[in-house]
Amino acid sequence: MPSSKYFIVVTLFIAATAAAYWWNSDKQKAINAFTTVLVIACPCALALSAPFTHGNILRILGKKKIYLRNRNVIENLADINTIVFDKTGTLTQAHTALIKFEGAPLTEYQQSCVYSLVQIHHPLSRLLKVI
Numbered sequence: 001m002p003s004s005k006y007f008i009v010v011t012l013f014i015a016a017t018a019a020a021y022w023w024n025s026d027k028q029k030a031i032n033a034f035t036t037v038l039v040i041a042c043p044c045a046l047a048l049s050a051p052f053t054h055g056n057i058l059r060i061l062g063k064k065k066i067y068l069r070n071r072n073v074i075e076n077l078a079d080i081n082t083i084v085f086d087k088t089g090t091l092t093q094a095h096t097a098l099i100k101f102e103g104a105p106l107t108e109y110q111q112s113c114v115y116s117l118v119q120i121h122h123p124l125s126r127l128l129k130v131i
Helices: 004-024 028-039 044-061 074-081 110-116 122-130
Strands: none
Touching: 028 110, 044 074
16 A cells, blocks of 8 residues: 555544544534644645635624625735725615706716716715616
């Protein structure tokens, strides 16, 4: 039997032993111990640890009612230098906002110019597109 087969068998045995040790007292810790042994023993541990870490972070943030668009946002969190609070409710309660245009009617060309400037992802901008 090649040595790589021994490595796999021994690694699985150590992981199973670690899980069995914790199973009766804390099942979550048992699962963490099992996966930790596999991730550390793997030559590509970094490639495996990133998805585990990202998934765990998304789960923890979700429990605190903080939802991120996708896992790539986690990487960008380190670059944050400003936090904006939506005190007015512009982003969270845009459905209750009313937008009314006052002035001379816009030509079709002027409307297309305004629409080209509207940010489609901003809630109030979407309301402006409806006007």
